[in-house]
Amino acid sequence: MSFEIPDGLTDLLQDFTVAVLKERPPDLVKFAAEYFNKLNDKKSDDQNERSRGVRFAESEPMQTDESDDEPMIEPPPRQFARRKSVSAERYDPEADEEEGDQKIVHPKSDEQRKRLSEAVKPIFLFRSLEPEQMHCVLDAMFEKKVTPGEHVIDQGDDGDNFYVIDSGTYDIFVDNKQVGKYDSSGSFGELALMYNMPRAATIVATSEGSIWAMDRLTFRRIVLKNAYEKRKVYESLLENVPMLKTLEPYERMNIADALFSKTYEDNSVIIKQGDSADCMYFIEDGEARVTVKNMKEPDSDEMEVMRCKKGMYFGELALLTHKPRAATVYAVGKTRLAVLDVQAFERLLGPCMDIMKRSIDSYEEQLVSVFGSKAAISDLR
Ligand code: 1OR
Numbered sequence: 001m002s003f004e005i006p007d008g009l010t011d012l013l014q015d016f017t018v019a020v021l022k023e024r025p026p027d028l029v030k031f032a033a034e035y036f037n038k039l040n041d042k043k044s045d046d047q048n049e050r051s052r053g054v055r056f057a058e059s060e061p062m063q064t065d066e067s068d069d070e071p072m073i074e075p076p077p078r079q080f081a082r083r084k085s086v087s088a089e090r091y092d093p094e095a096d097e098e099e100g101d102q103k104i105v106h107p108k109s110d111e112q113r114k115r116l117s118e119a120v121k122p123i124f125l126f127r128s129l130e131p132e133q134m135h136c137v138l139d140a141m142f143e144k145k146v147t148p149g150e151h152v153i154d155q156g157d158d159g160d161n162f163y164v165i166d167s168g169t170y171d172i173f174v175d176n177k178q179v180g181k182y183d184s185s186g187s188f189g190e191l192a193l194m195y196n197m198p199r200a201a202t203i204v205a206t207s208e209g210s211i212w213a214m215d216r217l218t219f220r221r222i223v224l225k226n227a228y229e230k231r232k233v234y235e236s237l238l239e240n241v242p243m244l245k246t247l248e249p250y251e252r253m254n255i256a257d258a259l260f261s262k263t264y265e266d267n268s269v270i271i272k273q274g275d276s277a278d279c280m281y282f283i284e285d286g287e288a289r290v291t292v293k294n295m296k297e298p299d300s301d302e303m304e305v306m307r308c309k310k311g312m313y314f315g316e317l318a319l320l321t322h323k324p325r326a327a328t329v330y331a332v333g334k335t336r337l338a339v340l341d342v343q344a345f346e347r348l349l350g351p352c353m354d355i356m357k358r359s360i361d362s363y364e365e366q367l368v369s370v371f372g373s374k375a376a377i378s379d380l381r
Contacts, residue, residue, distance in 0.1 A: 104218055106142040116141060116212055119166045123187050124257035124344065128226045140218040146205040152189075153203040159192025161213040162223070168209015173202040179248075181206075191250075193219045194228055200250075231256045234338060237284055240311045243355050251348065258344035264331035270315075271329040277318030279341045283310050286335025290314065292327045292367060302328060303370045316356050317363065319345050326363070 016035060025031035108116065116138060120126055126137065146152060146168060153163075155174065164187045172180040172188075179201070182188065192199045193216050214223075234256035238244050244252055261284060264270055270281065270288060274295060281288075287309055291302035305327065308314050318325050319342050340348075349356075 102217065103136060104140040104215060106140065108143075112143060113138070115166055115210075116143075116164075119164050119185070119212055122185055122343070122347075123164055124254070125187065125190060125223055125227045127257075128230070128260075129222070133222050136222055137214065137218070141212040141214050144211050144213050146209045146211060148205055148207055150205045151202060152205060152211065153199050153201065155199050155202045157192075157199045159189065159197075159199060160216055162189045162193055162216075162219045163187060163203075164212040164214075166210040166212055168211070169206045170209070171204045171206050173204065174200065190219070190223075190227070194224060194231075227257065230259070234259050237282060237311065237338060241282060241313060243313070243352050246355070247351060251351070255340065255344070255348050258348060259338040259340055261336055262339050263334065263336045266331060266333050266335075268331050269328060270331060270335075270337065271325050271327070273325050273328045275325045277315065277325055277342070279339050280313060280315035280319055280345055281337040281339055282313045283308055284336040284338050285310060287332035288314060288335060288337075289330045289332050290327050291330070292370065294371065305366050305370055307332070316345070317360065320353070320356055320360075 016032070019035055020028065020031065023031065120138070126134065129137065141164070143166070144152075144163075152170065165182055165185055167184055169184065170182040170188075171178055172182070182203075188201075188203055189199075191197065231253050235252070238252045238255055244255070247255075259282070264286075271277075273291075273293065287307060289304060290306040290308065291304050293302040294300045308329075314329055315325075317323075
């Protein structure tokens with residue numbers, strides 16, 4: 001007797017087995033009943049969404065229903081993803097056994113090398129690499145051309161590559177909702193490789209384009225350790241900055257990638273009033289004293305206007321206003337600061353601009369209360 005195995009049965013049972021291994025339910029039959037019921041509900045939801053119009057397909061160009069004003073709906077998630085991560089534990093660099101020193105080299109033309117070195121310039125995850133490490137990273141990357149509608153990554157899949165954008169535009173979807181987009185630069189796909197988790201988002205090309213891919217092993221061997229440590233170090237600092245609470249945790253991670261620490265001795269100058277500005281600071285440890293003097297009277301005394309403690313930030317004003325530094329800031333005791341440069345500030349703090357702009361009012365009030373009148377201070381805006 002021969003049996004025909006229906007399409008999808010193997011994947012269906014495999015997914016179920018993975019769920020059992022992950023959850024370890026005490027009552028297997030009850031768990032199975034709930035699991036398949038949920039799956040059935042999800043299937044109907046997906047079908048309903050699909051029938052409402054917008055649909056992407058992996059190899060087809062994106063089709064949109066012009067008459068439909070509803071927000072875009074993400075490509076229906078693939079019903080039974082072929083591979084699923086079983087382990088969702090966080091990465092432990094000390095216990096990493098995947099290392100090995102296999103060097104991967106994808107030959108490139110001069111033109112490709114030139115494009116690649118431009119594309120990696122703004123990638124914060126690569127910033128702390130030594131020149132030799134950077135060399136290995138560039139060698140290991142390979143180019144992938146994409147077409148509109150192509151899924152570069154599907155949420156829920158296992159992570160294979162990390163990607164750096166060379167050209168093109170890409171939409172980001174999480175749980176069927178568009179949550180952002182990339183335009184001609186940036187990188188994605190590090191999360192699954194870093195934390196051994198399924199892909200957290202779906203990335204769909206919305207134009208012709210080109211991306212540089214790096215395999216999982218090279219990413220873990222060279223890029224991961226530094227990047228992982230950095231995210232861990234700055235995670236709690238950034239979580240406790242009230243202004244950044246409105247951001248998604250993932251957005252705070254991107255800020256962590258861009259930060260670097262700098263230590264100042266007691267009473268040393270961190271910022272000088274009147275200087276031009278190229279970064280802002282978060283206090284990791286210690287304290288900062290903010291003083292202002294009347295620039296129209298160079299011999300006048302500096303007046304203390306504010307103290308910044310751990311978790312507070314300063315130096316953002318001049319980046320917002322594109323004016324010289326409005327105050328001098330000194331370290332009080334040995335003080336460690338996390339520095340964010342102006343390019344990262346502009347790229348990553350967009351959602352916080354309004355909050356920061358609002359604080360200009362309170363700076364002005366403070367200055368007026370110290371100097372007695374607005375005339376003595378230069379215009380902050
Ligand atoms: P990955 O390996 O999980 C999908 O594969 C990639 O999309 C992911 O790594 C990130 O590099 C990227 N939340 C999670 N992943 C995101 C997000 C994101 N944006 C880009 N990726 N959010 C959007 C924040 C503006 C949070 C949504 C709640």
